Amino acid sequence: MVRVVLKDVRKWFRRKEVLKGVSFEALEEKITVLFGPVGAGKTTVLRIIAGLEKPDSGRVIFGNNDVTALPPQERGVGLVFQTFALYPHMTVFDNIASPLKAKGFSQSEIEKRVKQVAELLRIADILSKSPAEISGGQRQRVAIARALVKDATVYLFDEPLTNLDYKIREAMRGELRKILRERGGTMIWATADAQEALALGDYVVVLHDGRVEAQGEIHEVYSKPKNITVAKYFSYPSMNLLEGVITIKNGVKVVDLGFMSVDVSQIPVFSGVSSGTEVVVGVRPTDLRIAPPGVGEGFVATVIITEVLGSETLVHVELAGKKLVIHVPEILRLSPGSSIQLLINPAKFYFFDKSSGELLHAPR
Numbered sequence: 001m002v003r004v005v006l007k008d009v010r011k012w013f014r015r016k017e018v019l020k021g022v023s024f025e026a027l028e029e030k031i032t033v034l035f036g037p038v039g040a041g042k043t044t045v046l047r048i049i050a051g052l053e054k055p056d057s058g059r060v061i062f063g064n065n066d067v068t069a070l071p072p073q074e075r076g077v078g079l080v081f082q083t084f085a086l087y088p089h090m091t092v093f094d095n096i097a098s099p100l101k102a103k104g105f106s107q108s109e110i111e112k113r114v115k116q117v118a119e120l121l122r123i124a125d126i127l128s129k130s131p132a133e134i135s136g137g138q139r140q141r142v143a144i145a146r147a148l149v150k151d152a153t154v155y156l157f158d159e160p161l162t163n164l165d166y167k168i169r170e171a172m173r174g175e176l177r178k179i180l181r182e183r184g185g186t187m188i189w190a191t192a193d194a195q196e197a198l199a200l201g202d203y204v205v206v207l208h209d210g211r212v213e214a215q216g217e218i219h220e221v222y223s224k225p226k227n228i229t230v231a232k233y234f235s236y237p238s239m240n241l242l243e244g245v246i247t248i249k250n251g252v253k254v255v256d257l258g259f260m261s262v263d264v265s266q267i268p269v270f271s272g273v274s275s276g277t278e279v280v281v282g283v284r285p286t287d288l289r290i291a292p293p294g295v296g297e298g299f300v301a302t303v304i305i306t307e308v309l310g311s312e313t314l315v316h317v318e319l320a321g322k323k324l325v326i327h328v329p330e331i332l333r334l335s336p337g338s339s340i341q342l343l344i345n346p347a348k349f350y351f352f353d354k355s356s357g358e359l360l361h362a363p364r
Contacts, residue, residue: 002063003028004049004154004186009058011044018044019055020210026154026188026203031180033201033218034190037233040207042190046156049188050077062153075154078147082159084139086131086146092118093127096145117145120179137168144176148183155180157189161196166310173199194236198222206230228280228357231350237285237314240324243354246270246277255279255351259299259320262346269351269360279360282350285314285327291341298341303334317342 004026011019019041026032034042047053049060051072060068067075086095093114100110118124121141126134131142140160147155161169177200180187191197197204198218205215206229214226214234225231231239244255246264253270254261262281264270291298301317301324308331315326315334319342326342334340351360 002153002186004188005059005061006045006049007059007061009045009048009055009060011041011048011053012056018210019048022058022207022210022212024205024212024215026186026205028186029184030202031177031187031189031200033197033204034188034207035192035194035197035201035204035234036207037192039209040192041210042192042207043158045207046079046158046188046190049154050079050156051075076150076152078150078152078155080143080147080155080157080160082162084131084136084143084163086139086142088131090130091127092123092129092131092134092142095131095142096127096149099146099150113149113151114145117149120148120182121145136164137172140164140172153186155185155187157187159191161191161193169196170310176200194234194238197234198236204234206234208233224359224362225282225350226359228282228352231282231352231359235284237325237327239282239284239350240288242281242283242322244279244281246273246275246279248275255281257281257322259322260344260346262349264351264361267351267361278354280352280354280357282352283324283344283348285325287345287348288324288326289343289345290315290326290328290332291343295341298343301340301342303336303338303340305336306332306334308333315340 007023009019009022022045034045036042044053048055051070059066096114097110100113118127121144123138123141123145126138131139144160161172173196189200201218204218204221206213208229214221214230222234225234232241242257244257247254247256249261252263253265254263299319301319304316304318307314311331313328313332315328317324317326348363350362352358353360
């Protein structure tokens with residue numbers, strides 16, 4: 001297994017530059033998540049690593065070898081697409097075995113490898129069936145098995161869980177991390193789902209508009225987002241962002257949010273920030289709380305809508321003209337227009353420079 005390095009990779013499609021100097025390193029024996037919203041350039045990066053697209057400039061390196069000019073068949077890459085892409089006229093066994101047959105492996109070796117990977121992915125009991133006879137979750141497992149059976153140097157996964165329903169995705173995340181750990185190798189997993197990234201990854205590369213916004217150990221990037229873009233997208237649910245301004249109240253430097261003022265006089269980074277400077281305050285939905293009935297210490301907020309997602313709920317509220325999302329780790333149904341008491345802990349606030357978007361201060 002090898003590390004994968006991209007150095008200043010650029011790609012144009014017609015007159016549009018879709019990759020703008022992408023550089024990162026994916027370490028062997030680690031799961032590197034390529035994270036970003038739709039249109040960020042994730043699929044293009046994977047296709048360039050696989051050799052299906054050529055960069056207009058920059059280099060792709062496997063270990064100590066520059067593979068930029070190598071064709072796909074010489075790179076030793078296993079690729080799983082978002083769509084299942086199975087051969088409908090073949091059995092599950094033959095779908096998994098197809099790359100081995102193409103390389104001329106013996107029948108005994110093919111049977112051995114297919115059996116091993118099928119047992120790993122818990123699909124050994126459906127090897128004789130056709131893709132039409134199995135579920136969507138099973139079809140995706142077959143697609144993953146077909147990539148893993150090759151004993152590739154590098155494994156690439158292009159949002160392979162996107163087309164599965166919520167419950168199957170949730171179940172497969174933890175399962176896949178265990179499988180990928182057992183399998184080993186250099187693995188790059190592209191996703192637009194922050195929850196999936198956090199569940200699967202060791203290392204993350206945050207891609208936005210064709211640029212790398214941040215990269216590093218996954219929980220380090222999550223806990224200290226480099227800028228507003230990273231904070232907004234690499235969060236589950238998306239971070240609440242509120243505009244504020246630095247003011248002096250009773251001789252104390254505060255960030256005024258309109259409905260509350262936050263004392264920042266003891267935060268070193270604000271010592272040189274002048275009054276009137278605009279900032280953005282971020283707070284994760286998981287750090288907001290709804291006060292129990294009878295507790296009147298919070299801020300009065302109006303419920304807009306509640307979203308029940310499996311065993312959790314997202315409560316959308318309005319507070320002093322500002323919209324916020326609260327994450328509740330249980331099923332909760334509140335009527336639109338009803339009032340709640342919202343508990344907010346300023347110790348959980350992130351502060352960003354409004355003009356540059358850069359992080360000023362993160363909670364400990």
